[in-house]
Amino acid sequence: APQSLDKEYVGFATLPNQVHRKSVKKGFDFTLLVAGESGLGKSTLVNSLFLTDLHKDRKLLNAEERINQTVEITKHTVDIEEKGVKLKLTIVDTPGFGDAVNNTECWKPITDYIDQQFEQYFRDESGLNRKNIQDNRVHCCLYFIPPFGHGLRPVDVQFMKALMEKVNVVPLISKADCLTPGEMKKMKDRVREETDKYGLKVYQFPDCDSDEDEEFKQQDRELKESTPFAVIGSNTVVEARGQRVRGRLYPWGIVEVENPSHCDFVKLRNMLIRTHMHDLKDITCDVHYENYRAQCIQQMTSKLTQDNRVESPIPILPLSTPDVETEKLIKMKDEELRRMQEMLQKMQQQMHEQDL
Amino acid sequence: DPGRRMRAASSLLLSPRGTRPGHMTRHQRPCHPLWTSVAFVRHLQRTDSFSSPLSPKLDMSEMVPPEVRPKPAVPAKPAHVVPSSAHTPHGPGAGGPGSGGSTLLGYIGIDTIIEQMRKKTMKTGFDFNIMVVGHSGLGKSTLVNTLFKSQVSRKSAGWSRDEKIPKTVEIKSVSHVIEEGGVKMKLTIIDTPGFGDQINNNNCWEPIEKYINEQYEKFLKEEVNIARKKRIPDTRVHCCLYFISPTGHSLRQLDIEFMKHLSRVVNLIPVIAKSDTLTPDEKTDFKQRVRKELEICGIEFYPQKEFDEDTEDKSDNDKIREAMPFAVVGSDKEYQVNSKRVLGRKSPWGVVEVENPNHCEFSLLRDFLIRSHLQDLKEVTHNIHYETYRAKRLNDNGGLHPISTGVGDTQESNL
Numbered sequence: 185a186p187q188s189l190d191k192e193y194v195g196f197a198t199l200p201n202q203v204h205r206k207s208v209k210k211g212f213d214f215t216l217l218v219a220g221e222s223g224l225g226k227s228t229l230v231n232s233l234f235l236t237d238l239h240k241d242r243k244l245l246n247a248e249e250r251i252n253q254t255v256e257i258t259k260h261t262v263d264i265e266e267k268g269v270k271l272k273l274t275i276v277d278t279p280g281f282g283d284a285v286n287n288t289e290c291w292k293p294i295t296d297y298i299d300q301q302f303e304q305y306f307r308d309e310s311g312l313n314r315k316n317i318q319d320n321r322v323h324c325c326l327y328f329i330p331p332f333g334h335g336l337r338p339v340d341v342q343f344m345k346a347l348m349e350k351v352n353v354v355p356l357i358s359k360a361d362c363l364t365p366g367e368m369k370k371m372k373d374r375v376r377e378e379t380d381k382y383g384l385k386v387y388q389f390p391d392c393d394s395d396e397d398e399e400f401k402q403q404d405r406e407l408k409e410s411t412p413f414a415v416i417g418s419n420t421v422v423e424a425r426g427q428r429v430r431g432r433l434y435p436w437g438i439v440e441v442e443n444p445s446h447c448d449f450v451k452l453r454n455m456l457i458r459t460h461m462h463d464l465k466d467i468t469c470d471v472h473y474e475n476y477r478a479q480c481i482q483q484m485t486s487k488l489t490q491d492n493r494v495e496s497p498i499p500i501l502p503l504s505t506p507d508v509e510t511e512k513l514i515k516m517k518d519e520e521l522r523r524m525q526e527m528l529q530k531m532q533q534q535m536h537e538q539d540l
Numbered sequence: 541d542p543g544r545r546m547r548a549a550s551s552l553l554l555s556p557r558g559t560r561p562g563h564m565t566r567h568q569r570p571c572h573p574l575w576t577s578v579a580f581v582r583h584l585q586r587t588d589s590f591s592s593p594l595s596p597k598l599d600m601s602e603m604v605p606p607e608v609r610p611k612p613a614v615p616a617k618p619a620h621v622v623p624s625s626a627h628t629p630h631g632p633g634a635g636g637p638g639s640g641g642s643t644l645l646g647y648i649g650i651d652t653i654i655e656q657m658r659k660k661t662m663k664t665g666f667d668f669n670i671m672v673v674g675h676s677g678l679g680k681s682t683l684v685n686t687l688f689k690s691q692v693s694r695k696s697a698g699w700s701r702d703e704k705i706p707k708t709v710e711i712k713s714v715s716h717v718i719e720e721g722g723v724k725m726k727l728t729i730i731d732t733p734g735f736g737d738q739i740n741n742n743n744c745w746e747p748i749e750k751y752i753n754e755q756y757e758k759f760l761k762e763e764v765n766i767a768r769k770k771r772i773p774d775t776r777v778h779c780c781l782y783f784i785s786p787t788g789h790s791l792r793q794l795d796i797e798f799m800k801h802l803s804r805v806v807n808l809i810p811v812i813a814k815s816d817t818l819t820p821d822e823k824t825d826f827k828q829r830v831r832k833e834l835e836i837c838g839i840e841f842y843p844q845k846e847f848d849e850d851t852e853d854k855s856d857n858d859k860i861r862e863a864m865p866f867a868v869v870g871s872d873k874e875y876q877v878n879s880k881r882v883l884g885r886k887s888p889w890g891v892v893e894v895e896n897p898n899h900c901e902f903s904l905l906r907d908f909l910i911r912s913h914l915q916d917l918k919e920v921t922h923n924i925h926y927e928t929y930r931a932k933r934l935n936d937n938g939g940l941h942p943i944s945t946g947v948g949d950t951q952e953s954n955l
Binding site for chain 2: 361
């Protein structure tokens, strides 16, 4: 009877709604890192995913200008709003990755960047004013594998090894319209095989709960079986089958970005934005960040026992890119300080002797 | 009959070296015994000297002392084999007064030389060595198979597809004899697995450059021999196809470095691989950018501008140069399209037809490489690249000593 239900109804079932309302007011943020060689369609894909044009005035460098280019880290932030929900989206781009003749450790600027964001958050967390911490930690890394090879290349393996402990890595097969369905299947199988072989820990979809309905479970299974996703992006709208869709127009046909039989773009979008965005953030906070934090604290405590000095409670961690000049300066100042301390001590002794 | 002596350009004529530090010009080139057919006839058409009082009777096995050949004028190709008035023939049988044009009064049968040469070529057959360079997975083997319409690549020859990327660039070659219309061709495909696949690709072009120079060296040693073979086996690389990744942006660092180094030693033909990943607009933009970059970096790909022989050549080659690099797609599978069976690639959105000029430029590449410039590739390799190598070697070592075949003969060569 409805009356008995009323009596036993406390009302905390509305919590999710309250959280929802608060979150909607606060808005969300999400940081996405895209990495891969130039020319694999990274910018186009990001534009297609978020239906924006983040790189409108981008100037492509020619080969001469790129000769001495090192890997850079560039950030674009855009505020998107949909149905009253605000999203602050940050795309971190890595131009120059993998483009040089010698690409040894070309991922180092990227791992340094991720560490810097962790460090920043760590310090903010240990600070006094924690109300407005800005979370710039990288929540997800989309890694673009070229479709032209026969699977993972040495640089792909090394990159993913370097990043898998720090960020959620989602490998993608880029420019998927380059491969026929048979070739694509072979490629995906090889990538999955080599991922296992080299022990690469890429982002795994969480298993769905056992009480989900069958359709959801089926979808989840399909999703897991089609990794790595093969994607195509497009900035242009074409006419296909009487509709205007995002696609690429070839003399032999039209490739539709959102057609599931053409590529896995829809799956990626659903996964990244519609179903697993929060999970990506959670794993970043609960796993990657915690790993980093534990590592940091461990390093500090081992340093403590080594140095026998009292460290300040707020750790001063070394900058990732130490400036040689400032280091020299710091050393000089240290020397000066020590000398002055010695002098002070001497003077104190003299005074003490005089007093006696 | 001295008048009928034809200058047999079929022995190894040596022109003076050191005229240019760089490449030899075509006009000073000697002719190789094997490919006299087209070159010879062209030569005839230009100079018309049926015999020259300077050169003694020559035949294929004699070596001739260095001779200064007059630099022929570069006229447009004459329509028929009619002697032009540039050089007057010396022997009798030319008819008419000494200076001025001379028309043949009757049919001599000189033009049958073409048929004779053709028969000879058909009997002996010829060699063609093509090298393919590019990252793994750019469709090099497939393209080569498609070009020669047979399974000629290394992978098809039963070599298992190596699962591992080799740590250094390897050079692997596979030869096949293919026959068409009675003409036999010994085709050698030289593959370069491992190029550009490592993390650190510094100097990965060095093994390739070394290989090419080694082939020149081999040929040189044979040539310089006192008792040398009638037909020197030619393993020199006649053509190097460089596969550019279709990023749609521009050339990569490695592309430029490789092409800079190799365009000086071999005929380099850049192609855009797997071009079915570019829409027509992207293709045009990409090609333009690539051509511009090649120009800025001073990379002379084949057909090189400086080796155009005459205006007709130049206009033909200009057209080709404007269209390069060719954007190609390779395939060895056939599909049914509009009741025709075509070579292509089938995707859910359509079939890319390899030989359809609206889809890709494979047929342009094939016609260019095989149907019109095959002989020219060999000639430029022999007359220019090889000669440059040879000149450098001779200048560096102060002369090459012949390799005697154990007879103890220490006669110095005329080099």
